[in-house]
Amino acid sequence: MASEESKPASNFIRNIIQEDQEAAKWDGKVQTRFPPEPNGYLHIGHAKSICINFGLAAEFKGKCNLRFDDTNPTKEEQEYVQSIKADVRWLGFDWEDREYYASDYFDTLYEYAVHLIQEGKAYVDSLSAEAIREYRGTLTAPGKESPYRNRSTDENLDLFDRMRKGEFEPGTHVLRAKIDMASPNLNLRDPVLYRILFAEHHRTGKKWCIYPTYDFAHGQCDSIEKVTHSICTLEFEDHRPLYDWFLEALRIHHPQQIEFARLNLTRTVLSKRKLIQLVEEGYVTGWDDPRMPTLSGLRRRGYTPEAIRNFCERIGVARRDSTVDVAFLEYCVREDLNRISPRVMAVLRPLKVVIENYPEQQAEMLEAVNNPEDPGMGTRQVPFSREIYIERDDFMEDPPKKYFRLSPGREVRLRYAYFLTCVGVLKDKQTGEIVEVRCTYDPTTRGGDAPDCRKVKATLHWVSAPHAFEAEVRLYDYLLNDLPESEEGRDVSDFKSRINPASLSVLSTCKLEPGLSEAKPGSRYQFERMGYFFVDPIDSKPGKPVFNRIVTLRDTWAKIQKQSQG
């Protein structure tokens, strides 16, 4: 269950439940369910739904079931069931023993269908799929009734029974509800309830060769599970009259369907179709690629479940289409990571610095704070010596006005160490590239404070060269570029043209403070001034951790640079 964050803001679903409770509807009970179809991986959009369903149930002392909507054996697989369960659990929710499957109810659903036939509310249609489509009419023109629509109850019963027994080929017959072929709501134009599918089901095996459609299964499953509030996304709104029609016709427990707007995120695609393209066409390494918005991807990237839950709570629940700025998600992770991450020094793009007045063979240990946000996390000792590495970006030979890091003649502070002044630069004769910076240090500033109280404008992180631990660090950036200004909020169908070619850069010569050689897979650190990093649980080997950048720190300097560049 989600930890108690700040007071939840009101949202219309919460209000409905509150009113129901006050009116003692449902005997004050709240029963929800998260109903994924096991045909793909869960993503951040599903997280919103999970948080709403499990969150609301918990908030009102109710229960939330995990129910797999496995009515289509041609698309669903056991593999997905496992990943979905792992993701929901990781997010922090517990369905206890309430792990259900639509397929658990196939017998009951079949009985319901027979009942509808007996009541004259369903019939076996023998039109082809194409014919059914033609008969359905269009958005503006009414449909027409199938010639098979008025078969006798006995004939329908017999045909349906034989469908079940496997006497017919797929596509030859179908069970339909008898509603209204002229309804302006196409969902009510005699929807299909059962189709013949000679496919082995991941749970029921070969027991069935007819399978219920979503429309016929979903509401009845909700009913069987005594769901009170059946929360789904907006595209099912048009199905609600049908949802209600079945429950009414069957006279069984009738949950209330409530629809909300699905999540959209900037710089992100969340449709299964697009996500699968990214995977299959090799733009990413898999469903759990750290750049993917899947829960497995976010997990591998290093996001915390707390941050995601918080994000889902804070974006709210409403009925209007909206696109949340991905910066908001990042804000939520940073907030959590800032609190919990031990700080550490790591130089990603090393530049050698030689401190000329520091004794040749000397080395000393300096004390560093593990987390200024949490003194309880203690301190550690970091080695310092005559040769160190600093970030290439922290030195400029000819700095612009607002740059206040190291440059010739300028003094800066090495974090937890000494004040350092640049006295020279060594360049490669051929390329002109800076290969080494020569400096002097002020021995009286040990720890980072000057006895004469003089100030420096910058504090740099560093790593002692002879003590450095070299490791691979993977810098992840947005997979997609932002939508062009003119198309804001518009069509994203050509999303592949927005793919960011620099969404991943692998740095293999990063210099880290020695303690990091023992970093545990699955742990998180803040590399001071660089960002938050996660020890990849899959590619890390004992003594050889690989780091994934979860998110950068907020970077005011980068912003200034961007502005001055126009």
Added chain:
RNA sequence: UGGGGCGUCGUCAAGUGGUAAGACACAGGAUUUUGGUUCCUGGAUUCGGAGGUUCGAAUCCUCCCGCCCCAGCCA
């Protein structure tokens, strides 16, 4: 041009007849041994538009405009 929804700051989002919360982003400033964190400050005379009802409207009525969803034997 059938039906169903939705339109409140750049982005989310409260508000349900009593005179526009909050968050992110953005812009200033303070503190700071992370250009991090934290902390102040600034911003919608206005709620898609136009009319109307009312002492009073984002909230009620009318018309208009825009966007989303629906023609799977997918979910």
